[in-house]
Amino acid sequence: MISLVAACLIALPAAAEPVRAVASFSILGDMVERIGGDRVEVTTLVGPNGDGHVYQPTPADARTLAGAELLVVNGLGFEGWMDRLIASAGYAGPVVVAARDVVPRRMEGSATTVDPHAWQSLGNARAYARTIAAGLTDTDPAGAAVYAANL
Numbered sequence: 001m002i003s004l005v006a007a008c009l010i011a012l013p014a015a016a017e018p019v020r021a022v023a024s025f026s027i028l029g030d031m032v033e034r035i036g037g038d039r040v041e042v043t044t045l046v047g048p049n050g051d052g053h054v055y056q057p058t059p060a061d062a063r064t065l066a067g068a069e070l071l072v073v074n075g076l077g078f079e080g081w082m083d084r085l086i087a088s089a090g091y092a093g094p095v096v097v098a099a100r101d102v103v104p105r106r107m108e109g110s111a112t113t114v115d116p117h118a119w120q121s122l123g124n125a126r127a128y129a130r131t132i133a134a135g136l137t138d139t140d141p142a143g144a145a146v147y148a149a150n151l
Contacts, residue, residue, distance in 0.1 A: 019140050022068040024079045025052040027119055028098055028132075032072055035133050035150045039143040043068070045085075052078055057085040065089035070139045072132060075099040078116035096135030098128040 018041040023029035029044030036042070043064050046052045052074070065071065066089040073079050075097035086095075099116070102124040107113040118124040133147040 016140075016142060019070055019136065019143075020068050021070040021072060021136075022065050024071075024073045024082060025050065025055075028072050028074060028128075031098070031129060031132055032136070035129060035147055036136055036143070037146055037150055039140060039146055040136065053080070055079070055081055057081055057088075061085060062089040065091045068093060070094055070096065070135060072096045072098055072135065074116060074119075076102075076104065076114055076116035076118060094135060094139060096132060098131050099124070100131050101127045103127075 016039070018039055019036065021032050021036065021040050021042050023032050023042055023044045025046040026044050026048040029042050032040060032042045045057065045061050045064075046055045062085060065085060068091065070093060071086070071091060073082055073095060076099045078099075085091075099118045102118040103121070105115040105118055105121060105124070107115045119128055129151055133151055136147045137144045
């Protein structure tokens with residue numbers, strides 16, 4: 001009986017480890033979790049009550065990022081501290097810039113200053129989701145169908 005159970009266990013494919021993703025702030029973390037489902041393990045650096053504009057990364061953040069397989073950031077100048085964190089963590093993995101394909105919004109009262117809160121436009125939020133799904137697919141091609149279905 002034991003050998004039958006052992007044979008069955010050997011025949012089962014090993015469950016894939018989830019992609020270790022780090023998101024710069026909670027809104028992106030939520031998007032990565034929704035799109036990635038069970039295939040991702042997300043750590044968010046700036047929580048829901050934090051301010052991503054002025055966040056001061058900690059040594060623990062550098063350790064977290066050093067162990068990540070994927071980093072998701074907003075871009076558009078939102079995380080002015082991110083380049084320093086990437087350097088201190090020695091992170092060399094893929095970086096998904098969620099705002100890569102958005103139509104930039106302008107700050108109220110300025111024709112030239114870009115508003116980094118692009119996700120507040122529904123069309124831009126959809127672009128964020130597509131960009132995140134593409135980044136997850138590049139990191140974990142076996143999960144492509146899951147990421148596409150969760151868009």
